[in-house]
Amino acid sequence: MxxxxxxxxxxxxxxxxxxxxxxxxxxxxxxxxxxxxxxxxxxxxxxxxxGGLISEDAQVELAIQGLTLPTSLYVTPQFFKVHIIDFDNQLEGDYPRHYLNIDRSxxxxxxxxxxxxxxxxxxxxxxxxxxxxxxxxxxxxxxxxxxxxxxxxxxxxxxxxxxxxxxxxxxxxSGADYFSIQAIYESDQHFSHYLGMFDQSVTDYYGWAIQKDHTLQIGCAFPKSEKHAHLKFQLLVNKVAAYEGINTKPLAFTEGANIERFNRTxxxxxxxxxxxxxxxxxxxxxxxxxxxxxxxxxxxxxxxxxxxxxxxxxxxxxxxxxxxxxxxxxxxxxxKLPAMFHPYIRRIIIKSRITAIPPYTTSHRTKKQTKSV
Ligand SMILES: Cc1cc2nc3c(=O)[nH]c(=O)nc-3n(C[C@H](O)[C@H](O)[C@H](O)COP(=O)(O)OP(=O)(O)OC[C@H]3O[C@@H](n4cnc5c(N)ncnc54)[C@H](O)[C@@H]3O)c2cc1C
The missing domain is CATH 3.50.50.60 (FAD/NAD(P)-binding domain)
Incomplete structure (x- = not known):
């Protein structure tokens, strides 16, 4: 008892x-x-x-509770921005993020x-x-x-x-509305960002790619009703591979998880x-x-x-x-969801460059390159 x-x-x-x-x-x-x-x-x-990213809000909560994290939990690299690729509008942008990149397990x-x-x-x-x-x-x-x-x-x-x-x-x-697929690829590139990707032909949620030591973790979430999630996930992986120039060596392993996403009231x-x-x-x-x-x-x-x-x-x-x-x-x-997930509103926001950081020219592709991906 x-x-x-x-x-x-x-x-x-x-x-x-x-x-x-x-x-x-x-x-x-x-x-x-x-x-x-x-x-x-x-x-x-x-x-x-x-994704194993400890957000600023989570860091505040750790601070309130007097918790520290040993560096053994950290993975390489620690980055300071998210690079957004909007495949729907062929737009890109960099936004500052002060996340800690950790080993979730x-x-x-x-x-x-x-x-x-x-x-x-x-x-x-x-x-x-x-x-x-x-x-x-x-x-x-x-x-x-x-x-x-x-x-x-x-x-x-x-x-x-x-x-x-x-x-x-x-x-x-009735249970979670969304589920995610995440796969690990070999990659020794140390990107200065992690990727957030929007692509309506893949999902109405979003996809991500995060470097973790010698691997690139690519993930995407789908509504439970999606019947071709694995095919669409592969489509996203191919786009990431082409965009980041990574060689998608054989998959280390694939993980899945439910995600609660309350669209309901x-x-x-x-x-x-x-x-x-x-x-x-x-x-x-x-x-x-x-x-x-x-x-x-x-x-x-x-x-x-x-x-x-x-x-x-x-x-x-x-x-x-x-x-x-x-x-x-x-x-x-x-x-605020439509601002991020409705392609037309997102287009206006990315173009306005609100909260974006200035592009560093050598690390960026042209609009034409994004379109070709
Ligand atoms: C793909 C993906 C990427 C994400 N990336 C991030 C990120 O980068 N940063 C971030 O802040 N959040 C992220 N999240 C969200 C984050 O992982 C969760 O919100 C967080 O883990 C919730 O913590 P929790 O303790 O509530 O649940 P969980 O971490 O899910 O823990 C639940 C525990 O319950 C156990 N359990 C479940 N059912 C049973 C059972 N029947 N019997 C016994 N044990 C059971 C499980 O084994 C698990 O240990 C991500 C989520 C997903 C799916």
Missing amino acids: FDILIIGAGPAGSNLARLLSKQNNKMKIGIIDKRSLLQSTETTNRTKAC AFDRYLFKLIPETVVKFEASLVTEVKRLEKGYRVQVVTSNGIKIFETKSLIAADGANSFTRRQLIKTY EFAPFSLKDFYLVGEAAGAISPSSAEGISFALKTSRLLAEAFFLEDCVNTRRRYLRAVMPIKFKLLLKRI
Whole structure:
């Protein structure tokens, strides 16, 4: 029997476990993940498909929480701009970005290691059923030692996009609307930017290419209804290869992941009775850039602060109040979506050069070259 059981040990879940146990060591807290986060071997180390860019908002959240990142998490290069290619309008632009380029898998393991010993950790354990009881919740978990059943007073969904826990407890939730494909190519070029690409013939979302040490990570997100995602992804890869002049040697591996992108008007509830949602399970991710680590760190901090009151009714009320600015921010981002994703409006914005940095002539191709790609 737990006081608090967290499902999912991504940035949201691990951070929450760390903060809760710091505040209150009398509560019995557990965290469950289907991945193995302490030992990392080929077979046990499932990697979350992610660009691994720590945004400025995420850096602010790390600062608030007094967290530092060891340089061992960094990958090369660290860049200071995003280079946008708008294939729809044959336009390009550079925009300043102060992201940290990190190894996402190492980041998750780092956060997991920061969870104190007082928290009971279950790795390589898949949650297969969640039920609401009269008081609390019952969680069924499949582990290498068989099936285990836990009960908990409060339950936290930190299991990311397409949250299984959320689908079990909130029947109206139909799952994530988008999914991503990401592939790793050999590349020794150290670009001074990462690429963001818009191309309606590929997707109504966007694609990216990020140098990570000796590889180039190319990714793209598609609506779930897209039937030819792999073909379209290959089309994008070919365009990147032609544009960046990389030699797409055989694929190292391909990853996939769901992405929450709320085009719909409803918000995730964040909390129902003594059930709480944090990070992407709560739909807290930018619908425009898919930046979600800052939201994962922030929602987990806000929930940990709300739990500090140690009274379930107040915890819920306090958390719901605390996440109001996040809901507002997500709403604003949703309103701004057409500026980025409607080709005509995007054309005006890129041409206006608002917030763009001046081009450095030798690093840029001409409009004609972009068109030929
Ligand atoms: C392709 C892609 C690129 C992205 N790039 C960036 C980026 O560059 N920067 C950025 O800030 N954000 C990025 N994001 C978003 C970011 O990855 C997520 O928003 C962030 O990881 C959310 O953290 P989380 O802890 O809520 O969920 P997750 O990181 O998804 O963690 C959920 C955890 O729950 C576990 N889990 C799930 N189901 C179960 C189950 N049934 N039983 C047990 N465990 C379970 C999973 O193993 C996982 O460890 C990207 C997303 C995608 C898909």
